[in-house]
Structures are given as C-alpha cells and as structure tokens.
Amino acid sequence: xxxxxxxxxxxxxxxxxxxxxxxxxxxxxxxxxxxxxxxxxxxxxxxxxxxxxxxx
Numbered sequence: 001x002x003x004x005x006x007x008x009x010x011x012x013x014x015x016x017x018x019x020x021x022x023x024x025x026x027x028x029x030x031x032x033x034x035x036x037x038x039x040x041x042x043x044x045x046x047x048x049x050x051x052x053x054x055x056x
Contacts, residue, residue, distance in 0.1 A: 015028060048055075 011031065014031075015024060
C-alpha cells in the first residue's frame with residue numbers, strides 16, 4: 001500500500017506545474033497509456049508462465 005501511495009504522489013507532483021492545457025493533457029494521456037501497456041505486458045507474461053510456455 002505504501003508503494004501505491006508513493007506512485008500516486010509521484011504522478012500528482014509530475015503534473016502539478018505544467019502550464020499549457022494541451023501539453024498537460026497529452027502527458028496525462030501518455031502516462032495512462034504507458035500504465036495500461038505495462039499492465040498488458042505483465043498479464044501476458046503471467047499468463048504464459050501459468051500455462052507452461054517454454055521460454056527457449
């Protein structure tokens with residue numbers, strides 16, 4: 001839980017003082033896209049591990 005709160009604080013601090021509305025929203029969308037892609041990679045890896053995929 002402590003790690004999740006730290007990630008939340010880093011996310012909020014990263015976007016606090018951005019001025020331009022377009023740039024601010026672009027970076028927020030890119031951050032969410034990156035989080036979603038990372039979650040998909042973790043899901044695919046865990047799925048392969050549990051189904052017995054051979055990593056040669």
